[in-house]
Amino acid sequence: MDLDAFWALxxxxxxxxxxxxxxxDWLIDALAGYPxxxxxxxxxxxxxxxDRIDTYRLWGAAWLVCGGLCSDDGFWYFQAWLIGQGREVFEAVAADPDALADVPAIRELAGRDSEEWAEAEWPDWESLDDVAEDAYEExxxxxxxxVLVDRGYDFRLSPEPPDTQWNWEDDEEMERRYPRLTKIF
Structure with missing residues (x-):
């Protein structure tokens, strides 16, 4: 499977x-039909x-969107959610996390307290991590x-951003880094 086929699925x-x-479930069933x-x-x-989006630059944007409720696990699941938005959204946000302000699902959350969000509205997709493993077993x-360990593949189960973190509670810094997101959140 090449990257285009991945995105198509x-x-x-x-x-x-x-x-x-x-x-x-749909992805597991579809993927189980592959070699x-x-x-x-x-x-x-x-x-x-x-790996491309495992940055504090994106984590800060996710933290802002989620009202500070973006732990290691939360950011890991946010990354999966972003991939689930499709290639075009992924590429835009990977290039500039402030582009989250253009994502319809994010705009729907703006101006609302995260305690009011329905579970299905949260920008996370925890179960995407299980798709390939479940399809492979099936x-x-x-x-x-x-199979991957035997190949020498190193599994990660949480974020490990290589860039430098800053104080996400510094409003001026957040406004400088995410001018569009800070206007709506």
């Missing part, structure tokens, strides 16, 4: 259903895309994680 799952659990190597490739593409009865 992600985007098709979003057209099939907006519910994250149903999307996960084992394709399922492995799906996981490798997911992780490579996650297709082969094998263990995807073991």
């Amino acid at each position: 992600i985007e098709r799952s979003g057209r099939e259903t907006a519910d994250p659990d149903e999307r996960t 084992a190597a394709g399922i492995v490739d799906f996981q490798l593409h997911l992780d490579a895309l996650r 297709a082969t009865d094998g263990d995807l994680e073991q």
